[in-house]
Amino acid sequence: MKTTSTINNAQLFFIIFQTQVGVGVLSLPSSLYAEAGTDGWITLMITGGAIQLVVFILYFLSKRFPSLTLFEYAPKIVGKYVAFIISFLYVAFAIATAVIVLELFETTIKTWILFRTPMLVILLLLTVSGTYLAVGKIKVMGRFYQFVSVLIIPLVLMSAYTLKDADIRYILPLGQNGMGTIFKATQKGIVSMLGFEIVLFVYPYVQNKGKAALKSLTLANIAVTSLYTFLTFTTYVFFSPGQLEIIPEPLVYMLKGVSFIIVDRVDLLFLSIWIISVMTSYVSYLYIAGRGIQHLTKRKKTTGSILVAAILALIFSMFSHDRYTVEMLSSYHAKASYFFALGFPLVLLLVSLLFKKKEESQ
């Protein structure tokens, strides 16, 4: 029986949202603190504004080719050979992101929950379930992302509960490190909010394109920015500046101290929910990589390509594994991500505007 493979605007919202919210959320407060001190949460709001500009660029680019993904319209803009290189780089970037998600996931799980479980087993858990979701195509991903987004509510509630022990004086005075530092720290923020570039690959599947899609994108950006700002803010008013300097994952530490009536260790529940967010980010990048491989090898089905992408990511993530290597890799990856989230789309948009390249409407 024929069924549609489109996603509605709510699903687009949740795909963007869940792709953005991911592995970075745990370490974000401390990495921002390192740059901007207790004004880190202001930085995040500015970052949200900056990302909105990028979202506009991505949207205008996608709108010029409403029924094609980036892999499909790149050749029309810059020609076959350059497009091949760009597509290849995007696949490499997506796999690299998946690898980093896997590695951060593995180190976090190892630090907090399963101390002695072999690395490969933990990686396999995420790989197997993630691959199963990714091969289900964008429609299933949309439904799943939307469903699991309900879990964000307990996440927020748990953090909000800690506000009873908050001390607002920790973050006062506002802007104590100067606007320059706050702006400079935005680059740290952008890295953890990456994920909106998936719109380049899912836009053709959206039912209502145009303004409605832009609305979903904007709302997703607002939602992610507010969530991150809120979570960062709660940790900044919970821990004193001195504590923040030495705590690598303040959110989890914060919740470790909280206990409800029958739950003594809230951090374990928090991490269990966090796993789902990690999985969704991982799946999104797996999907991008799979679609790219499918396009480059001119296959008809996506399943095989996604499997290849998953296996590649698994193999790469099995190499170096101490915290420092992961951090080094992440910083390289962060620099590269500017090109993929902003650079390439901007160039493609400018070239297509300059040469009036556009998808012919039937």
Next chain:
Amino acid sequence: MRRGKRKSVRNEPYQIPTATESCEAFFSLEQNKEYIISKFHHTEDIKFRRMTIQNIACILAYLDPLVDEDKLQKTIMKPLMEKNKLDIEDTVTSKEYRRSKNLQEAVSGLTKGFVVLFIEGYQHFYLLEAFSANSRAVSEPINEQVVRGSHEGFVENIMQNLQMLRRRIENPNLVIRFFQVGKTTDTKLAIIYLQHLVNPDLIQEVEKRITSIQTDSIQTPGYVEEFIEDSPFSPFPQMLSTERPDRLTAHVIEGRIGLLMEGSPSTLVMPVTFFAFYQSPEDYNSRWYIGSILRLIRVASFIFALGLPSLYIATVSFHSEVLPAELILNIKSSLENVPFPPLLEALIMQIILELLREAAIRLPGPIAQTIGIVGGLVIGTAIVEANLVSNMMIIVVALTAISSFAVPSYEMSMSIRLLGFPLMLLSASFGFIGLVFGLSIILIHLCGLETFGTPYFSPLAPFRFNELKDSIIRLPRWLLGNRPTDVHAQYRKQEWRSRGWKKNEND
């Protein structure tokens, strides 16, 4: 090939069969009789009744078990004898009759309960309906009992079942299509739907799938289900099986298709969503908030039945620090003397439980109770005293079993308990992490599952807020203005302004 030509037949019930191979009838009575006897391989339940009408010898042939004694006497033999005329058409008062000279038709007619009248010297013979419609009395299905509501249940006779449905939906748009399936058994299947409501693509798809069944026999609706369902390897049932006419009617009115089978009181509904398995017709018979609470309890029962043992295993074997000190002391003290890991405990108890359930089904009522007492009380107490299984585990497994039986559908409750086992394994190996991944995989499967183009986990995935009011809970009927979208019915409105009147005319 054989079935291809039968398509033209299937629209009318009890239509006299047309055979594909033909064999000219003989003029002589004896030759015809010989042919019939040889075709039936000298079976002993075939009866021949000789009679003379206007001094011409005739033979009535019929298969004794299939023919209604009363009908045979009243509508065929009595008129023939009394009027003594060879003008069969005006003499016999049988409901249906037909003239033919193809002996092959006589043979297939006999297998369907027709009486064949041969007349000496004529090549034509007559097929006269005298089908015995005996079936057991209508009773309440024991596996789908309700407190308030209809106590009618389907029986094994398809015509009687269709009659119950026709009585419930008195509408010319109610269409029934017949299919003959099974090379040997030639079983009669019927699909029933509302023509003006149901999605035409859906009808076409169901018909296509049923007509493509190539099998020797269809013995239960389960066969049909396995032949036509979308994902045969999914653990979830994708068609709702029910023995209640009110349940089937409710689904037909929502724009779904019902499938009935001769010889089986279970009927199938397609396409259904996951939540159809958690609804019971009696929800609409009680106050709406009671109905809503009942539905919420059933949804909670799904979560308990699926995850409770695994959650317990994960907690006691990995994350006992999650629980506050007082609680963990209780649990750990009950675990102290048990030599097995929690997973093994859970498996032992689950297997004992499944054994008890299976044994109790097969036994007659009074003995089944004994089994319940021996199994539940004696084994339960003894196994704790023998320190094989902890108290806590007994509580957890009992809760799981009770939750799974709260599901109004038997297949679904089995599927859920079965899914509990891999989850237990995962949580015994990885704790909460394993449980989360296991549940995610089940959720991904539910999100991706589609039956006849309908998303299975609707209205949760894809999320449709407006439809939660008749799936997770049940709002008053007059607030349910639209049908669920998942079936893509031709029109969605199902309730207009029923409460358009003023409560107090004086205001």
